[in-house]
Structure formats: structure tokens, C-alpha cells
Amino acid sequence: MRIKKIVSFAMAAVMAASVLTGCGSSETSSEESAGTGNGSASQSGEKTVINIWSKDRHDANYVQQKVDEYNKNNTDNVEVVYTLYTDNYKQAIDMAAQNGELPDILVYQGEAFNKYRLNGNWADIYPFMDDDMKEYFSSVIFPGYNEFDGKLYFLPTTGSTCRLFYNKEIFDRVGIDGPPETLEEMVEDAKLITSELKGEGIYGFAENMKSANSALLRSMVIGLQRETGHPYGYDFAAGAYDFTDWADDLALWTELLSDECALPGCESLDIDPLRTQFAAGKIGMYFSYTHAEPGVYENQFPMDSSKWDVAPIPTSGGKEIGKQYYEATSAYMFNADSANLEQAFKTYKDIFTTEDYLIGYYEGGFGVSILPQIIEKAKPSENFQTKKWLQVNPETDALLPKPPHTAFTAGMIVEGEDMYKTAESIYYGGADIQSTLQDLTDRYNKAYQDAIANGSGYEIKIENYDPMNPTMQ
Amino acid sequence: MSERKNAAKKNQIKRNLEAYTFMIPNLILFLSCSVYPVLWALKYVFYQYGGYGTGAPRFVGLDNLARVFRDKVYWESMLHTFTYGFGKVIIIIPLAFFLAFLLNKQKGINGIAQSIMFLPTVMSSAVMGLVFYLLFNAYNGEINQYLMKLHMISQPINWLGKENAMKTLILTAVWGGVGNYMVYFIAGIQQVSEDAIESARIDGASKIQTIWYIIVPMLGPILKIILMLAITSAFHDITNVMVLTEGGPNNATMVSSLYSYRYFFPISAAEQVVPQYGYGAALSVVTACIAGAVTIVYLKLSKRLDDIY
Numbered sequence: 001m002r003i004k005k006i007v008s009f010a011m012a013a014v015m016a017a018s019v020l021t022g023c024g025s026s027e028t029s030s031e032e033s034a035g036t037g038n039g040s041a042s043q044s045g046e047k048t049v050i051n052i053w054s055k056d057r058h059d060a061n062y063v064q065q066k067v068d069e070y071n072k073n074n075t076d077n078v079e080v081v082y083t084l085y086t087d088n089y090k091q092a093i094d095m096a097a098q099n100g101e102l103p104d105i106l107v108y109q110g111e112a113f114n115k116y117r118l119n120g121n122w123a124d125i126y127p128f129m130d131d132d133m134k135e136y137f138s139s140v141i142f143p144g145y146n147e148f149d150g151k152l153y154f155l156p157t158t159g160s161t162c163r164l165f166y167n168k169e170i171f172d173r174v175g176i177d178g179p180p181e182t183l184e185e186m187v188e189d190a191k192l193i194t195s196e197l198k199g200e201g202i203y204g205f206a207e208n209m210k211s212a213n214s215a216l217l218r219s220m221v222i223g224l225q226r227e228t229g230h231p232y233g234y235d236f237a238a239g240a241y242d243f244t245d246w247a248d249d250l251a252l253w254t255e256l257l258s259d260e261c262a263l264p265g266c267e268s269l270d271i272d273p274l275r276t277q278f279a280a281g282k283i284g285m286y287f288s289y290t291h292a293e294p295g296v297y298e299n300q301f302p303m304d305s306s307k308w309d310v311a312p313i314p315t316s317g318g319k320e321i322g323k324q325y326y327e328a329t330s331a332y333m334f335n336a337d338s339a340n341l342e343q344a345f346k347t348y349k350d351i352f353t354t355e356d357y358l359i360g361y362y363e364g365g366f367g368v369s370i371l372p373q374i375i376e377k378a379k380p381s382e383n384f385q386t387k388k389w390l391q392v393n394p395e396t397d398a399l400l401p402k403p404p405h406t407a408f409t410a411g412m413i414v415e416g417e418d419m420y421k422t423a424e425s426i427y428y429g430g431a432d433i434q435s436t437l438q439d440l441t442d443r444y445n446k447a448y449q450d451a452i453a454n455g456s457g458y459e460i461k462i463e464n465y466d467p468m469n470p471t472m473q
Numbered sequence: 474m475s476e477r478k479n480a481a482k483k484n485q486i487k488r489n490l491e492a493y494t495f496m497i498p499n500l501i502l503f504l505s506c507s508v509y510p511v512l513w514a515l516k517y518v519f520y521q522y523g524g525y526g527t528g529a530p531r532f533v534g535l536d537n538l539a540r541v542f543r544d545k546v547y548w549e550s551m552l553h554t555f556t557y558g559f560g561k562v563i564i565i566i567p568l569a570f571f572l573a574f575l576l577n578k579q580k581g582i583n584g585i586a587q588s589i590m591f592l593p594t595v596m597s598s599a600v601m602g603l604v605f606y607l608l609f610n611a612y613n614g615e616i617n618q619y620l621m622k623l624h625m626i627s628q629p630i631n632w633l634g635k636e637n638a639m640k641t642l643i644l645t646a647v648w649g650g651v652g653n654y655m656v657y658f659i660a661g662i663q664q665v666s667e668d669a670i671e672s673a674r675i676d677g678a679s680k681i682q683t684i685w686y687i688i689v690p691m692l693g694p695i696l697k698i699i700l701m702l703a704i705t706s707a708f709h710d711i712t713n714v715m716v717l718t719e720g721g722p723n724n725a726t727m728v729s730s731l732y733s734y735r736y737f738f739p740i741s742a743a744e745q746v747v748p749q750y751g752y753g754a755a756l757s758v759v760t761a762c763i764a765g766a767v768t769i770v771y772l773k774l775s776k777r778l779d780d781i782y
Contacts, residue, residue, distance in 0.1 A: 091738065098525040111745070115526045201612070210719055213745050265611030267722035268633035277612060409747050410523025415540060418747075421724075428635065428723035456528060 047079040048340055050347045051103035052332075054082065055089035058295045059330075059366035066360075070351050078347055097121055100337065104344035108154050108331035114402070114409060117153065123334040124151035128345040133353070139372055140328065144472030145399050156328030157358055157374070158367030159392040160291035162222040164311045170202060170284045179285075179311030182318040183223070183252045186285065190261035193284040204284040205256050206263035208271040212424040219287035220249055220423070222324050223313035226396065229322030229467030233419060233444065234403035236470075239461030241403075241444035243419065243437045248316040250437075254427040267428065272300075279303040287313060290390045291329055294365045294383040305382055310389040312396055322467025323398035330367050368392060401472045404448045404460050411456030414447040517754040524748045537755035546724055547756060550732040551763065553639065557728055558707025560643040561650070565703060566696075569651050573658030574684070587659070591652035598649060602716025605645050609633055609717075638718050638726045645713055650706070654699055661695035662688065693778040704771055708764040715740055733757045 054063065067082045083103070085092045093112045096102045102121065106112075116122060126134075129152075137155050141147050146154050164186075166179050171189075174196045180186035190204025197203075207215045224246060225231045233243040257266060263274075263283055275293075277283050279301035290310070297303040313324070332352060338344050351357060355377070362369040365381045368391055384390050405412050417425065422440045425431040451457025462471060518537055522530035541547060572590055576583045593601065608615045609632035617629040632641045665688055673683045689696075711731040714720060719740045720727035731740065736753030739746040 094525065119526050121526075210721060211740075212721075217745075263612055264629055264631050265614075265633060267631075267635065268606070268610065268638070268718055273610070282612070405747075410527035413521060413747070413749060413752075416544070417546060424721070424723050428721075454531065456531070 047077050048343055050078055050080050050105065050340065050344050052080060052082045052105040052107075053089070053092065053103045054084050054107040055086060055109060056107060057084065057086050058292055058300075059361065059364075060084050062361065062364055062366055066351055066357055070347070074347075074350065076343065076346065078343060080347060080351070102335040102337070104335055104338040104340060105348055106333045106335070108156070108329070108333050110327070110406075111409065113153065113333060114406065117148070121336055122153045123336040123338070123341055123345075124153065125155070125334060125345060126150075126152045128342060128349075133349070136373070137353075137371070140370060142328070142399055142472060144401065145328070146331070154331040154333050155353070156331040157353075157369065157371055158291060158328075158330040158361065159326045159370040159397075160289050160329050160368065161324060161326035161392060161397050162218045162287055162313060163290055163389050164285055164287055164313055165278070165293055166285045166309060166311065167278065167281060167283065167307060168309050169281065169307050170197065173197065179309070180314045183249060183256075183314045183316045186314045187252055187255045187261060190256060190284060194261055202282050202284070203263040204261045206266055206269060206274050206277065206283045206286050207257075208269050208274050209257065209266045209424075209428075210268050210270050213418070213420040214271070216420050216423060218289055219313065220253055221419075222287075223315050224249055225324040225400065225467075226313070226322050227315035227319045231322075231325060231400045232403045232405070233441070234405075234460075236401060236403075236460070236462040236465040239459060241441050241448065243440045243444070244434070246423070246437055247433050250423060250426045250433055252316060253423075257427050276301050278308075281307070290392075291367045294381065294387075294390060298365055298381065298383070305386070310387045312389060320396075323400070323470055324396055325400045326392045326397040328370065328399065330361065398470050399472065400470050401460075401462060404451065404457055405444070407460060408451060408457040412447045412451040414443055416443055419444070514754040514757055517751045518758055520751045522750045524750060527748075530751070533751065537751045538759070540752060541755050541759050544756075546727065547729065547732055547759075549724060550720075550727040550729045551760075553724075553726060554708060554728045554730070556639060557643060557646070557710070557726075558704060560639070561646045561707055561710075562700065562703045564643065565647045565651050565654055566699065568647065569654035569699075570658050570692075572651065572655045573662055574688075576655070577659050577662050587652075587655070590655055593649045593651075594653040596649075598712040599716050601645070601649060602713050605641075605717055606633075609641055633718055633722075635722050635725050638722065642714060642717060642726055645717065646710060649713065650703070654703070657695060657699050657702075658692070661692045664695075665691045697775045697778040700775065701768065701771060705764060705768060708760065708767075729756070729760045729763075733760060 052067070054060065056063075064082055067080045071078075071080055089107075089109060090112060093102070093106065093109065093116075097112075097116055097119075113122065129137075140156050141152060146152060146156065164179060170193055171178075174192050176189050176192065180189050186205075193202065193204035207219060209215045221232060224233075227249070228245045230236075230242060230245065233241050233246065235242050255261060263269070263277065271288070274283070274286060275296050278286060279297060293310075297305070297308065330352075332348055334341060334344060334348070355374070358369065358371065358374045359378045361367055362374055362378045362380050362384075365383060368384065369375050369378060369380075370392055379385075405414070416422075419440060422431075422436060426433055426436055448457065452459055462473065465471070517530070519532060519534060520530040521533045521537070576587050576590070611617065611629050611631040611633065614629075614632065616632065617626070620626045621629070631637060669687055669691065670683055673687045678686065709730045711728065711734060714726055714728055714731050715734075718726045720731050720735075733753050733756035734740070735746060736749045736756065738748075
């Protein structure tokens with residue numbers, strides 16, 4: 001009986017210890033994993049480890065190759081660990097920021113940048129730049145975008161915006177001369193293609209409508225910036241939201257997504273399956289980003305470059321009273337708490353800011369350079385030489401200021417569905433356009449005013465804001 | 474007298490200590506992984522909080538709960554949850570019972586067939602969601618191609634479109650869960666006394682009569698558990714929905730748990746989300762209350778299933 005008791009106590013003690021050991025070991029492992037996170041580079045043997053996180057799949061091979069070269073040749077005794085997060089990049093940053101385990105260098109992500117800049121998570125890189133570097137990159141320093149209060153946080157080297165991608169072969173087959181210039185024309189073209197070629201499984205239009213937000217942010221919402229002069233429904237001059245001028249576009253989009261125009265199953269389509277269908281010659285037109293698609297059709301889903309082309313996003317009635325947003329890309333943010341911040345910046349400078357890297361990046365079709373020195377020297381791929389709308393065009397594209405829901409994302413709580421899901425309720429749910437857009441306007445304005453009132457937001461108004469010559473502040 | 478009392482008390486404590494020592498590991502896990510998150514969620518019901526890096530949580534009283542009752546999309550998602558749960562249960566239970574009855578005897582290929590039927594239960598539902606997407610998509614999905622080859626349809630069916638998405642989801646849920654319920658039923662059937670079945674046969678009962686009047690009633694207690702598992706799982710079955718439809722199109726397959734989840738995390742990489750932990754917690758608490766109420770009602774209604782003939 002006594003032995004039994006001793007054994008049972010021993011077993012219980014082992015079980016309790018195993019639970020506690022479990023906790024203990026996770027603590028140890030988090031310390032050990034500090035090398036891959038924790039903001040600071042850790043020592044691996046004698047080498048200083050610099051961790052870089054990226055979200056970009058399209059340039060991963062190119063960057064990895066440059067990192068490998070650097071690891072082999074650098075004289076600073078540095079080992080760069082390059083980690084690719086694709087689907088969960090934002091969450092990975094959130095978790096790391098929360099646990100103090102941010103890597104030394106991170107590929108720029110707008111939401112994370114806005115969210116953690118005010119927390120002081122990102123380092124000011126001006127102190128590490130010499131005069132030559134400041135001069136070289138002076139054309140990509142934009143106050144209110146990457147420079148705030150005299151502090152510079154990242155250097156974009158390429159730009160991306162959204163365009164209409166169309167299949168020239170399909171257009172030729174049904175006798176369409178060129179890309180549509182108005183949204184009305186686009187609907188007609190899509191109807192024509194679908195009615196003529198549906199039997200062969202070819203349809204006029206498709207978009208990755210599985211996620212309204214992802215689809216509209218590369219299409220309608222960007223076109224509306226030029227058409228209305230109100231980026232994301234925000235009137236910077238008035239300092240208020242107004243979505244009512246989305247009505248014409250939404251009516252046309254409802255037609256565009258109907259069976260008369262669109263690929264069956266658009267409602268559940270992701271972007272990659274869409275691209276496979278476009279590469280297979282089954283889709284006449286779709287909208288997407290200029291930085292991604294050329295690489296996709298060169299490497300991921302090969303398609304003859306002569307078969308497709310690019311055009312500006314058509315607007316309703318061809319109206320154009322503003323510029324559309326382009327995003328400055330291929331930028332890197334620096335963890336302000338990194339123990340090796342100075343070395344991290346030097347490593348970044350040695351890998352990512354050399355002309356060899358920047359020219360190779362542009363010529364490889366991974367992004368469209370916005371640096372005049374690189375544009376002048378590089379010989380980009382055929383796509384970028386022959387398709388002029390793949391370039392960022394100052395006539396139509398500009399950096400735009402941030403509306404309240406982006407400037408203080410978490411501070412502005414909109415009750416009910418956001419602008420993208422609300423648009424979906426119109427084109428897929430048949431909701432009444434006028435009343436739905438009025439309600440959307442009221443909800444956004446209420447959330448904005450509440451945010452100002454409770455101190456989680458602030459007033460954003462740009463006196464004499466000119467949509468054709470937008471200013472950031 | 475008091476000395477004897479003290480000794481008895483000491484003995485009691487000693488005996489209890491042994492039990493408590495055994496309980497400690499589980500208790501720690503239970504408190505940290507179950508109780509703490511629930512208390513955390515309950516606390517945030519009264520706050521507006523966007524997560525780390527978005528400022529301190531702001532006390533908003535009952536605003537989040539009041540907002541739940543105004544939220545049309547949430548109540549639609551609750552309706553979808555019931556449709557999904559009901560659709561799943563009425564197909565999966567008879568089907569699992571039928572398969573269990575068919576594969577119950579350990580002979581021939583039954584063992585292999587049982588394993589095959591059980592396989593979906595252990596497969597990742599996220600991966601299976603992707604596979605089902607390839608099978609069901611309207612433009613080049615295998616299902617449409619086979620049906621067209623067999624001349625059963627002339628035009629591709631939009632399986633994931635507004636009209637059919639929920640039916641497709643139910644179908645995939647049945648596929649994923651039937652093996653599991655089949656195993657429960659097999660366990661139940663094997664508990665049915667051979668003597669009772671033998672007596673029924675001697676009394677001249679046909680096979681169907683034996684199943685209906687002898688086996689089914691004797692499966693009452695296990696059926697009660699199976700039904701309860703099927704109903705409660707419908708309230709938190711989201712992986713499949715997340716991968717296959719993301720709750721769309723136009724929220725046609727949005728279920729209540731996925732709707733709450735959306736306020737904590739993005740449903741997909743393409744999705745942008747403004748975290749609202751407070752509102753998400755309020756939605757979760759209301760959903761848990763509804764699931765609890767449904768379970769209580771079910772347990773009351775299903776009392777008869779405990780009575781074995």
C-alpha cells in the first residue's frame with residue numbers, strides 16, 4: 001500500500017514537472033530563437049546574424065541569390081538570414097512587435113509601418129546615410145510618406161500601381177481595336193467577347209472577387225481615384241467621406257460581373273487561379289498590379305508577351321479629375337531596437353542599394369524602377385520596354401495622402417461592413433445603390449467624427465487640395 | 474475527542490493531497506488555456522481595443538453588446554450557422570449510421586473500408602478546402618467536367634456561387650465528418666447485445682425490423698452524444714468555410730464563428746482587417762450563449778434517448 005502511494009506521488013510529481021518543464025522549455029526556446037526575431041542580431045559562432053523578413057514571393061529568388069552572394073563575400077563577418085513570409089506577414093510582424101522579437105530589417109508593409117511608426121518601432125535612417133547616399137536617393141524622399149518630422153524611415157526604389165490587363169489575341173478575334181477608354185466601353189467589350197467566345201470557354205472579364213477588398217483595391221477603387229478625385233471615398237478638401245459618387249461605377253460593375261460578361265465562378269476566384277486562366281487565354285480583361293504581373297507571366301504562368309498588353313483603368317464616362325495612387329515599393333524598414341542597427345543598415349546598403357542590385361531588379365522584371373539614375377542605365381525586359389503603362393506615369397499616377405481610416409486604422413471603428421464589402425452587397429447582393437452608398441457615407445463620417453471626439457483620431461483636411469496635383473499634408 | 478478529529482482531518486488532507494497532486498498538471502492547463510482566455514474575452518466585451526500598437530483599450534461599457542444586436546450581418550451569419558448545422562446533421566447522421574451498419578463486422582475489406590472512410594477526419598481541413606476548390610470551381614473544376622462528360626449537365630454549375638455555396642460547404646463537411654461519426658456508431662452497434670438481436674430473429678423480425686426496433690433504440694445514448702457533437706461542432710466549424718469561400722459570396726456562407734474571427738484576424742492573406750478585439754469578444758460571447766442555449770434545449774429534448782429498451 002505504501003509503495004503504491006509512493007509510486008502515485010512520484011507519477012503525479014513527474015506529470016506536474018512535465019507541465020512546468022514544458023513552460024520552461026518554451027522560455028528557453030524563445031531566448032534561443034532571438035536570433036530569428038527579437039530585433040537584434042545574435043551571434044552565431046563568430047558571425048553577426050542579420051535577420052531580414054520579406055513578404056514578396058515574386059522577387060524571392062533574386063533577393064536570395066543576392067543575399068547568398070553577400071554572405072559569401074562580405075568582409076564584415078555578417079551572416080544574413082532571409083526569411084520569406086507570404087500569407088501571414090502582417091500577423092508575423094504583429095506577433096514579433098508584441099513580443100519584442102522584430103527582425104533587424106523588414107520589407108515595407110504600409111499597415112505595419114503606420115501602426116508601429118508612432119510606437120517608435122522603426123528606426124530613423126538619416127543618421128546612417130552619408131551625403132552621397134542622401135543625394136542619390138533624394139528623388140524618392142517624400143515628406144508625409146517616408147519622411148516624418150525630419151526622420152526618414154525607408155527608401156522605396158520601385159513603384160507599382162494598378163492597370164487593366166487585356167488579351168490582345170482575344171480582342172483581335174472579336175474585332176475590338178484597342179483597350180477600352182471608358183467603363184461603359186469595357187462592359188460592351190466584355191459582353192461581346194463572352195457572347196462570341198463563351199462556347200470555347202473564353203469570357204470577357206474576370207477579377208479575384210473571392211475577397212472584395214483585394215479585388216477592388218486593384219481595380220474599381222483605384223479607378224475611382226482618377227474619376228472622382230476622392231481617394232477611397234475621402235474628400236480631402238472638405239475633410240469628409242463621400243461615397244455617393246461611386247454610384248455609376250457600381251452600376252457598371254454589376255453588369256461587368258454578370259453572366260453576360262464575367263468568367264463563371266468569379267465570386268470565389270483568387271488571384272493566382274485567375275492568372276492561370278488569363279495565361280491560358282480564357283479571359284479577355286482583368287485588373288491588377290504593374291509590379292507583379294510581368295514577372296508572373298515570365299516565370300510563374302508563362303505567357304507569350306506579344307499576347308497581352310496593359311492600359312489605364314477605364315473610368316465611367318472617361319472622367320478624369322484626379323490622379324490615381326501608386327505605391328512606392330521595394331523598401332525596407334529597420335527595427336529601432338535592433339542590437340546591430342548600424343550593421344543592419346550597412347548590410348542593407350551593401351545588398352539592396354547598389355546599382356548592380358537595382359538595375360538587375362528592374363531588368364529582371366521584379367519591379368518598375370522609380371529612380372531616374374536606374375531608369376537611365378537599365379535595359380528592362382521586353383515587357384517594360386514595349387508596354388508603356390507598366391511604368392509609373394506622372395500624368396496619371398501620384399503618391400496620395402492617407403485618408404483617416406488608413407492614417408489611424410485602429411482608431412476609426414466603422415460600424416457595419418467596410419466600403420469593399422458594402423460594394424459587394426451592391427454588385428452581388430442587389431442592394432439599392434443610392435441608399436446603400438448614403439448609408440456608407442454616414443457610417444464612415446460618424447466613425448471619423450467619433451475618432452476625433454474620443455482622441456483616437458485627428459482631423460485630416462488639406463486646404464485647397466487639388467486631386468490633379470495632390471499634396472501629402 | 475478533538476485530537477481524533479484533528480487526526481481524521483489530517484488523514485483527509487493527506488488523501489486529498491494525492492488527488493490534488495494528480496489534478497495539478499491538468500488544472501494548470503485548464504486554467505491557462507481555457508479559463509483565462511474566456512475571462513480575457515469577457516473583460517474585452519466592455520472595451521474597444523485594436524491590439525498591440527493601437528493605444529490602450531478604451532472602456533465602452535455595453536456598447537459592443539448593443540452593437541451585436543444591431544448587426545444585421547451577424548444575425549444573418551447565425552441563420553447560416555443553423556442552416557449549415559442542420560444540413561450537416563440530417564445528412565451525416567443517417568449516412569454514418571448506414572456506413573457503420575455496413576462496415577461493422579470485422580471481415581473482408583471492412584477494415585480497409587473503415588480506414589478509408591475515417592481518413593478525411595485526420596486530414597487537414599485547410600488542405601482539403603483547397604482540394605475541394607479545385608474540384609468544385611466553376612470554370613475548370615473536375616466535378617463539372619465529369620458531370621458534363623456523363624451528360625448529366627449541359628452547362629457548368631457554379632458550385633461556389635451565391636445559390637450553391639452553402640450546399641457545397643455542407644457536402645464537404647459531411648465528407649470530412651462522416652468517418653468520425655461512423656466510428657462512434659460502430660462502437661455503439663458493437664455494444665448491442667447479440668441475444669436481443671437473436672431473440673428478435675427467432676420472433677420472426679425481418680432485418681429492417683431488427684434495425685429499427687432493436688438496434689436503433691439501443692443506440693439511444695450514443696446517438697445522443699453523436700448528435701450533440703454534431704450540433705456543437707457546427708458552431709465552430711470554420712476552417713472549411715475560410716478556405717473554400719471565405720464566407721462569401723456576399724456573406725452567403727458567413728457563419729457566426731467566422732464572423733467573430735474576422736474581427737481578430739484577417740480571413741485570408743488578401744483580406745485587410747481592422748482588429749476590433751472588444752467587438753469580436755462580444756460576438757463570441759453572444760455566439761457561445763446561443764450555442765449553450767441550443768445545447769440545453771437539445772439535452773432536454775433528447776432525454777428520451779437515454780432510455781434503453
